Amino acid sequence: GAVVSQHPSRVICKSGTSVKIECRSLDFQATTMFWYRQFPKKSLMLMATSNEGSKATYEQGVEKDKFLINHASLTLSTLTVTSAHPEDSSFYICSARSGLQETQYFGPGTRLLVL
Amino acid sequence: AQSVSQHNHHVILSEAASLELGCNYSYGGTVNLFWYVQYPGQHLQLLLKYFSGDPLVKGIKGFEAEFIKSKFSFNLRKPSVQWSDTAEYFCAVNAGTDKLIFGTGTRLQVFP
Numbered sequence: 001g002a003v004v005s006q007h008p009s010r011v012i013c014k015s016g017t018s019v020k021i022e023c024r025s026l027d028f029q030a031t032t033m034f035w036y037r038q039f040p041k042k043s044l045m046l047m048a049t050s051n052e053g054s055k056a057t058y059e060q061g062v063e064k065d066k067f068l069i070n071h072a073s074l075t076l077s078t079l080t081v082t083s084a085h086p087e088d089s090s091f092y093i094c095s096a097r098s099g100l101q102e103t104q105y106f107g108p109g110t111r112l113l114v115l
Numbered sequence: 116a117q118s119v120s121q122h123n124h125h126v127i128l129s130e131a132a133s134l135e136l137g138c139n140y141s142y143g144g145t146v147n148l149f150w151y152v153q154y155p156g157q158h159l160q161l162l163l164k165y166f167s168g169d170p171l172v173k174g175i176k177g178f179e180a181e182f183i184k185s186k187f188s189f190n191l192r193k194p195s196v197q198w199s200d201t202a203e204y205f206c207a208v209n210a211g212t213d214k215l216i217f218g219t220g221t222r223l224q225v226f227p
Contacts, residue, residue, distance in 0.1 A: 034214065043205065043219045044159075093159070095215075103149070104215060106159035 002028045004096050006107035013084055014115055021079045021110045023094030029074035030096035034104065035067070038091040050077050084114040117142045117210050121218035128196050128225050136191040136221050138180075138206030147209040148189040150180055153220075154202045162204075165189065176200070201225045 003026040013019050023033055032051050036044040048064075050056040050071035058064045066088075068080040077096075081088055091111050095104040120139045128134060140146065150162040163174025170182040180191045189206060206218040 032213070041222075043217045046214055049213055095159075103161055103164060105161070106151070108158040 002026075002096070002098075002103075002105040004030075004094065004105045004107040006094055006110050008110060009108060010111040010113070012113045012115060015085055016083055018080055018082045019084055019112060021081075021092055021094075021112075023077045023079070023096065023107050025075045025096040025098075025105075028096075028098050030077075030098060031074065032097045033071055033077040034095045034097075035069060035077075035079050036093045036095065038093055038109070044093060047079075081112065084112070086114045088112065089114045117208065117212075117216050119206055119208050119216050119218040121204075121206055121221050123221045124219070125222045126224070128223070130198055130225055130227050131195050132225075134191070134193045134196045134200075134223070136204055136206075136223070138189045138191065138218060139187050140189070140206075140208045140210070140216075141187065142208065142210035144211050146211075148180070148182060149207040149209070149215065150174065150178070150189070150191050151205045151207060152202045153205065159205065162191070196223075196225050198225050198227050 005024045007022045035047045038044050047062045048056045048058045050069050052071050052074050056069035071077040091109050093109040095106045097104045118141045122137045148165040151159045152162050153159050162178050163172050165172045165182045173179045178193050204221045207215045
C-alpha cells in the first residue's frame, strides 16, 4: 500500500509555543490530505481537510487560527499548533488520498505533549 | 447526521475462536465502507474496503466483511483469530462527502 510519513513522531513543548507537524505522501501524489486527532481510547476526530493549493476546510469546533494547515504541494501538508496549551496534548494523525474515490492512507501519528 | 456505530467496545477471545465485529452506519445513499486496524504502537492500516460489486469483501490476514444494505451493516469476520490479531479495529464510512466517518473502535484481545 501507499506510504505516508509524519515528522516528528513525538514532540514535547512548553505552553505558549508553536509546533509544526509534517505529513508527507512518499510514493504517490496526494490531492487531499486530512488531519485527525485521536484521544486515548477514543476514535479519530477529523479536524480538517486540505486540498493542494487551496485553503483547508475545518470541522465544526476546530479553531482555524489555532490549527494552521498548509498543503503547499502534492506530497506535503503541515499542521501548526499555535500557542499550544496543555489541552492540545494529543495524538495527531494525518492521512492522504490521491483521488476522490481512492483509499485514505494514514501516517504513523505525532504525539504532542504540551507542558 | 451521518454516524457509525461499533457496538462491541472490547472483545476478548482465545486463539482459534471465530470473530465477528459489528458495524452499522446511518446514511441512506451510496456508501463506501472500510475497516482499518491499529496494532499496538502502530498506525492505522487498511484491512479491507467496499466500494461496489460483491458485498462479501475479502481483506488481508484472513479477514472478510459483508455489506448488507438492508441492515446498514458492514460486519467484520475472521474464522480463526490469532494472538497477532490483538489490535484496535475501526469501521469507517464515506457517504456522499469528502471525508471518512469513523466508529469508536473495538479493542480486540486474543489470548494464546
